[in-house]
Amino acid sequence: MIDDSQQTNAFKAADDGPALPLEPWEGPAILLVDLDAFFASVEQLDHPAWRGKPVIVGGDPDKHGVVSTASYEARPFGVRSAMPSSTAHKLCPHAIWTHGHFDRYREMSNKIMDILHAETPHVQQVSIDEAFLDVTPTTVNREHPVYVAQRIQRRVEELGVTCSIGVGTSKTIAKIASDMDKPRGLTVVYPGGERDFLAPLPVRTMSGIGAAAEEKLRSRGIRTLGQLADADLNMLVRVFGKNGRVMHLRANGGDDAPVEDDDTVKSVSNEMTFAVDLTERTDVEAAIATMAAKVGRRLRRKGLAGRTISLRVKFDDLSVRSVQRQLSTPSNDELAYTPLLYQMVDEVWRPGMPLRLIGVGMSGFDDTGAVQEALFDVTEVVPTDDDVEPVVKDDRKRRGLIEATDLVKNRFGETAVRFGHELRNDENTTGSAAKNPADYK
Known part of the structure; x- marks a missing residue:
């Protein structure tokens, strides 16, 4: 990961051009670009009077509504995505509510995806506000992945919203890294540092481990990804089948899932x-x-x-x-x-x-x-x-x-x-x- 001093310089580099020597990058390089509180950010962009105020995009509190997105100003009150709107209204009754303007979100998302496609043809959009990119250095293009991430952040911000980016050697690492520092965070896990990065994190941090799987792991004394990495593989396969092998591989920093092009629809x-x-x-x-x-x-x-x-x-x-x-x-x-x-x-x-x-x-x-x-x-x-x-x-x-x-x-x-x-x-x-x-x- 970039430490505090490097993080500051990294942001400076994003604004003023490369200013920080970075460790060499060898091997795969995957980015996860996650737009910060995207729906709410677009609403604040389009409604200047809403900037700096708690904004909630979601359904009606009295009609089984659910929060789609909460601005960062609403989150200190405990409001989160997927929360029942009735709960969010009780936590933050003074918030500005909107059902949203989804054509506008789609328009902004498409502009951002164009930015990503300008960097690499290997883009996998996983939601309207999230995408993986494969920016592995090649013999033709040796640009450091961190510089690519910084440039993306700068270009996205020019549109009026921000993004947080995780950089790693796999989709698993990039996804977890992207959630570590928000908003407008840049977290980098260099090749060889995956296991140390993952070890202290709770098992639920990893995609694919839900509440049921977490409970099965906890009953066997496995609470962190480090403990999962050290667990007996045969036991994991007995309990989880083939998914046990995948969980073990990813907890050890491995993951060979490719970045699939957007045209691949499952x-x-x-x-x-x-x-x-x-x-x-x-x-x-x-x-x-x-x-x-x-x-x-x-x-x-x-x-x-x-x-x-x-x-x-x-x-x-x-x-x-x-x-x-x-x-x-x-x-x-x-x-x-x-x-x-x-x-x-x-x-x-x-x-x-x-x-x-x-x-x-x-x-x-x-x-x-x-x-x-x-x-x-x-x-x-x-x-x-x-x-x-x-x-x-x-x-x-x-x-x-x-x-x-x-x-x-x-x-x-x-x-x-x-x-x-x-x-x-x-x-x-x-x-x-x-x-x-x-x-x-």
């Missing part, structure tokens, strides 16, 4: 959180149809068709259940796969059970037909949809209807053509938004 999904829980089947099917249509349209815009359809529901007690099916042929036709989703919901829900969220996703975009890694945590995989009839049976009529609605939406906007099921829950949303990159491209 899944397309959409979720809706409701202000008032759904209990009636008519409302649930209407929400499923709405989400399925959004997924289908995004698939067609990307030229994709998937084999694996997933349905996810969240109940009023915040428990989650999911189910997944394999389609007989790849599809991006919601009029064909929506009836299957109606069948799938019966496996995870019964009328009268309050539903707070419904999500639909499609994955499995390769040509092999093999079962893909689950988009959601699934309860079952059933390999056929042959017994399900499409909404419109005639393939030519169904495709014509979809093409016609797509043409109208392309010309006049997404709300130009709307079906009855889309209007049914139109006023029953929370105003919250996710950061799935598919939602912003």
Whole structure:
């Protein structure tokens, strides 16, 4: 890591040009660029009177809303992303609230991604405000990765927002480093220093280790990444399967996951959180149809068709259940796969059970037909949809209807053509938004 004196000089270098000799860099160099409180920062940029004040972008406190982003001025009050809006309102009642302006966020994000692509073709955008870059020095370009990071910070700041960057030899190291110093932080982990950097950190710091995995590790006396690195590999594999091997490798500073180009899409999904829980089947099917249509349209815009359809529901007690099916042929036709989703919901829900969220996703975009890694945590995989009839049976009529609605939406906007099921829950949303990159491209 850059120590305090180096950190100061690094920022100076970002503003005034390279001024600090840096240790030589040998081997892979990965950056994780994380835009600081992005939604709130854009709002403060566009509303000068909001600068220096607590700003919360999210859903309504009285409608099951969730905080999408809180400005750094709101965070000392305990407000955090993904917190229920009702809790955030109690913690910071004087905050400025907004549902957000997502076209504006997408516009700003695209400008920043253009900056990243100008540095390297190897960019993997993981959300609207976060991206990995591979800036490994080559025989042609020997520029130090830290200088690349400093230049990115300067160019992003010229747009009116800031970013924090982690620099390391792998995606795991870069991701953890990017969270160490915010806002406008630059944390560098040099080759060979990975294990010392990771050792004192809690196991939950590492992506992929959730609450359940943390509890299993704690029961075996493993609380830090250093202890995980020293743990018996065979034991980890027995407990976690192949993920145990990955966890052990990453805790020791290793990680060979590549930075995948933005064009590599693994899944397309959409979720809706409701202000008032759904209990009636008519409302649930209407929400499923709405989400399925959004997924289908995004698939067609990307030229994709998937084999694996997933349905996810969240109940009023915040428990989650999911189910997944394999389609007989790849599809991006919601009029064909929506009836299957109606069948799938019966496996995870019964009328009268309050539903707070419904999500639909499609994955499995390769040509092999093999079962893909689950988009959601699934309860079952059933390999056929042959017994399900499409909404419109005639393939030519169904495709014509979809093409016609797509043409109208392309010309006049997404709300130009709307079906009855889309209007049914139109006023029953929370105003919250996710950061799935598919939602912003």
